[in-house]
Each structure stands twice: as structure tokens, then as C-alpha cells.
Amino acid sequence: MTEPLLAVRALVVRYETEAGTVRAVDGVDLDVGVGETLALVGESGCGKSTVARAIVGIAPKTSGSIRFSGTELPPLGTARRRPFLPRLQMVFQDPDASLDPRYTVGASIDEPLQLADPKPPRGERTRRVAALLEDVGLDETFAVRYPHELSGGQKQRVCLARALATNPSLLVCDEAVSALDVSIQAQILNLLRELQERRGLAYLFITHDLRVVRHVSDRVAVMYLGQIVETAPTEELFASPAHPYTEALLAAVPSLSKRGDRTLPVVRGEIPSPLRPPAGCRFHTRCPRAFDRCPRESPPLYPKGPVETRCFLAAPE
């Protein structure tokens, strides 16, 4: 088997805080293939954004391996990292935090082109900016506009154009459509799909929104308190969730048709603090199916076909 585009193994990210050590990411493995979309889903504090930030290098990993096209990624800021910058890009939830308000849209998209090696000449760069704007569904007149003149959806398109400028093979999208109204969100999701088909892009799609997950992804990894609890092909995960937490997440999504008459009970309790994750299975404090083994032992990921489940109930007989 050839190596996937991105291979993360035993990733650990720890933070020291006044209250103690936060194990934000605690032993995560994941693969993203060429042209594939992997969704990483979970609730606040599960560590999904930290995984994304560790991959692009803005959150230093504590231990573990992050390989890209077969090569271990050197730390951000080192000369050895430079060749990887164009190929691995990230889009965030809030375009205002990513776009410099003093730069025109054109200048923002041009900036990463200057990182390219060799740097294209100026005239060529202007043409590339116009082509990138067209790729994301904006006409070239946007090049001379400033972020404050744009709507939220247009700004996110500009962030996409900027991320695509260096022709990456992997785009990490961290809640990239979460702040958008549903009609605009649909526009951006369609655009992401078109870009993938045209460019063979792979996405690591970080989101809390299960509707978006089902629409965009080929495979899904579900995180809870720093660990992956289930990985499965998307259709399989939605049709028959294997982990009780995945089941609870799906049951909690508000439905358009069944008012009040839930088939599954609402999961009880709060998400525990990542400062003090529960012993044993981390989900046992909220799990409707927990039994005596769950608080005592930590389950491994049990594989079954293409599905991996961190639950004793999925253990082979």
C-alpha cells in the first residue's frame, strides 16, 4: 500500500496551564489520502482544532509523527519546512482574523505567491490572482477591494483563493463554513466540492456540524476528550454509528421532521474538563451503555473492516 498524503501517528499535544497539564490531543492516528476528504468531528474541547493546528505547525506537537507525502514534517519556522508551506494550507472559521484589513483582496491573494519558488514575475502574479478569484466565483474587480467591503461569504471565498494560490495538495479547513448563514454555507460547500474535483485537492475538514460532515466527507473521525473514538466511512457512520458517543451526537442533531419524539435518549451530563479526563473510557461518565469494565480500563480502537471503534462493546468475541 502506498503511503497516504498525510499520515499522523500517536500525536500528543500538551499544554501547561496554571490549573495543570491539558492533554488536548492524546495519541491520535489519522490518514488522509490524495484527493480524499476526512472530517474530524467533535464538541468543544475534544482537541479537533489542536490536531489541525499541529498538522500545519502552529501548535507545537509534544510527541508523535506527522508525515506528509512520506516525509516527516519539520517544525514551522525552520528552513526545512519551507518546501512544504505551499503544499499544505489552512482556512479558518473567521475570515476577518485571516485577512489583513489594510491589504486589498488582490494583495492578500498575491502574498503567498511570493513564497513560491521560483517566485513568479509580477505580471504573471496579477494574472494568477485574477484566475484564483475566478476559481472561487469572484470576478477580477474584487482584487482592488478591501475586506470591509465584502460580505462574510465573499471574505471566505478570498481566504480560499489565498489558500489555493500555491496549489496545495491538502487544505485543512477548521470550521471554515461554521460562521456562515445556511444559504451561503451551501455556496461555499459546493465551491469546495468543485475545487476538489478540478484540482484533486484533499481536505481535512474540522467541524462540529454533522450535517456538513455527511455532505463533504468520504471518511469521518470522531474525537472526544483528546482521543479518536470512531473512524468510519461516512455513509457507514451515519447509517450505523458504532460508538455510543457517535450515536449520541447523531441523536442530538435537531431534526426537521420529528419534533420531540426522539428514538434515542438525550445524552446526560457535561463534557468533562480535558484537564482531568475520566479514568478508563473517557466517555463512560455520560455513556448510556457503560458497564463495570468501562471506568476501570481504557479501551483500544478495535478494528472491524474499515471501521475502528474505541469501545469494549466493539471488541471481537
Place this chain on the structure above:
Amino acid sequence: MTDRSPLLEVSGLSTELATEGRTVRAVDSVSFSVGRGEIVGLVGESGSGKSMTALSVLRLLPAAGRIVAGRVLFDGTDLVTLPEERMRAVRGRRIAMIFQDPMTSLNPYVRVGEQVAEGAVVHLGLSEAEALKKAVSLLEQVGIPDPAERARQHPHELSGGMRQRVMIAMALACDPELLVADEPTTALDVTIQAQILELVRGLVKTRGLSVLVVTHDLGVVGELTDRVLVMYAGRILESGPTGDVLARPLHPYTLALLRSMPALGGPKASRLSAIPGMPPRLDRGPFGECAFAPRCAFVHDACRRGDPALVPAGSGRERRCVLPEEDVR
């Protein structure tokens, strides 16, 4: 139906906002009612006027906002013309509110028990000890474990979900008749959102509370509300019983909104039906055409001839569209 005279009856409500020298009609001739024990949803995207409608009802508009027309009858009293002094006696006591971010509504320096008790001291004249006892009981009713201990904690010691429960306990302190909830679960994780929605449904059943909920999420509408008003560009485009509206929308905008949501089940579409373009700028109004016409998949000449009126469509429904109902599908 006995005593179904609506608790809240809003008619012809218009609210303007002054921004950068221009005037924007954020709420445009909005009429609706909320019955006793009923949950009504105001749904729309950013800038649709849904929050401004709720804030107008509460008379909590920002300084630049002004109600320019209409009535807000609450149990027969027009809140629009009520002197501020008397409005304050209604707000917090008979009409309570909760907002998206509990941290902006909670005082970080005051123990949550005292904050929940405050309304009962101010509005109901309870002694502090009585009010505190009531507060602990309310914290228990909204599902907070160890309520007596929690009452002694400060907001920062609680999770987001617990803080929203505290907000609901505060809102209930004076046994209000109407709860106005503006995006009450938007900041919460999906499993916690499900718990809060269940809590609100339970309170409506046990207390006969009426709820006006503002949300951008059609899922929250479907889970929580009895009736829904779909807002766009400051006006209502469609209203009716929630199940009917979501199952068979009669306005192209509602249909387009539903279709732009990715589905959780069924066959997977390779493309979503996005709504092209953007919502209109309200400072350019009034519209000489249907406000949704520039983005509507069904637009034809008649849509451009004038702004259609909101008309009854049978079975307690209303729509603002000139197309025959059967063509919207």
C-alpha cells in the same frame, strides 16, 4: 380551544435603525401572535430582522433603533406606548428573556444563587433568604446537580451549558408568562443543545409558559416550536404550524433554505441547492418588487411588479408570494 386569546399580539410592527446617516427598516410591518402555552419561532438568516423583532417586543432596542409603527399587545396592554417605568415592571417579571451568550448577561462577581434570587427580591418583594431558597429550587428545576452548592459559585466556575441553565432559572424567578429566547442554544455543543431544548419543552408543559424563540437554525425550529415565522429582509415571508411549513413550504425562500441544508439521511446530493447572491441591503428600500425576487429560482414578471402582501394560505398559514402554491416545489 378555551382561553386561546393570544398572550402576545404584534401588529404592523416596524422598527428603524439609524446607521451612518442612513435609515434602515430592520422590521417592516410584522404581525404575529403567541398563544398561551405556545412556542413560536422567528427564523431567518443574518440581517433578516428576527432579533430586532424580539428586541422591539422587549423594548430593548439599541440606541440607534426606534419603533416607528405598530402595536405590541401583551395580555391586552400595548407595550409600545407603555411608559418606561411600567415597561420595567413587565420586563423581567411577566416577560423574561435569555440570550445566546450567558456570560454577557451574568455578573461575573456575584454568586449565581444571588443572581437568580435578585428578580424575586426586586419584583416579588421576597426577603433575601426566601428568594435564595427559591433560587436553589429553580436551579434544581432547570437540571443543575447539587443546586445548593452551585448557588454559591460564580459564573466562571460553570460550563457554558450550566450557565445557560442558570440564565433560564433567572428568567423563571418571577414566574413569567412569556419567555423571549434569542439564539438560546447557538453557542452550545450539540449534546448540550439537545438537553436545553428538552428543558425548555418541559417548562412549557409544566408551567404553561409561552415562548418566542429567535433562531437561524431550522433544526431548532423543528425540534422546539409549534408555529414558525420565516423572516427575510425585515418582513415575514411565510408563517404557519411548524410541521406543515417544514414539510411543505409555500414560499420559495423557505423551500430554498431547507434545500440548502445538508441532509442527515437519504441519498447524498453531490451539490447542495445553494441560494445564489446575498440578502438585500435594507438601506436601499423600499422594494418595488418582492424582496426575495433577485435570488428566487421561481421569479417571473409578476414578482417584479410590486412587493407582494402577506396573505392567508389556509390551515393557519400565511405567505408572501404571487406564485400559485402548487408551483413552489
